[in-house]
Amino acid sequence: MSTKTAAAKTGEAAPTRREQILREAARLFAERGFHGVGVDEIGAAVGISGPGLYRHFAGKDAMLAELLVGISERLHDGGRMRLEESTAAGLPPEQALDALIHGHIDFALDDRALITLHDRELDRLKEAERKRVRKLQRQYVELWVGAVREVYPDLTELEARVSVHTVFGLLNSTPHLGGPSTLPDRATTAALLHRLARGALSAAAPSGPLPRD
Structure with missing residues (x-):
């Protein structure tokens, strides 16, 4: 089930792309440490390329x-x-x-x-x-x-x-x-x-x- 579909079923607004990136970054940073996570990994977790993250965050x-x-x-x-x-x-x-x-x-x-x-x-x-x-x-x-x-x-x-x-x-x-x-x-x-x-x-x-x- 997609995030958008799940949100619709619960009556909650679907998270924005920035919110998705932050949520996955928090999870990965907590699991592996800040220096143990690359931009590419965060991008993969939300379905975009690592360089694509730079449209939302400086790094x-x-x-x-x-x-x-x-x-x-x-x-x-x-x-x-x-x-x-x-x-x-x-x-x-x-x-x-x-x-x-x-x-x-x-x-x-x-x-x-x-x-x-x-x-x-x-x-x-x-x-x-x-x-x-x-x-x-x-x-x-x-x-x-x-x-x-x-x-x-x-x-x-x-x-x-x-x-x-x-x-x-x-x-x-x-x-x-x-x-x-x-x-x-x-x-x-x-x-x-x-x-x-x-x-x-x-x-x-x-x-x-x-x-x-």
């Missing part, structure tokens, strides 16, 4: 930068949007925090290659790009810190920040969990990760409320 460095800066932007912007929507809807702090957790779990399950790529290849970015990633990551952490302290007001800002980084470490462990055959179905895995994340935050502030599942 592998540009792909890596778009992948790592792009996912940092997506996480930050998505987290901010979830908090703004929760506030506009008048939802309690527990549900706002849950929205952040669910959003990060989607990333952790659907973009495991990008987690591996970030851990291994971030230092390959140009300084300006690396600084952009770090800035977005700090801003994303602060979104979480504010949401956590709304639910657990007894936590100091430092304690909340440490707790958030700990939860990120937990959720971002998904690349080490093996392939789909070694995991429960997606819904079961997501629910387990959600319970673990909330349990870790609750343990950091035992006197605070435990959000309802």
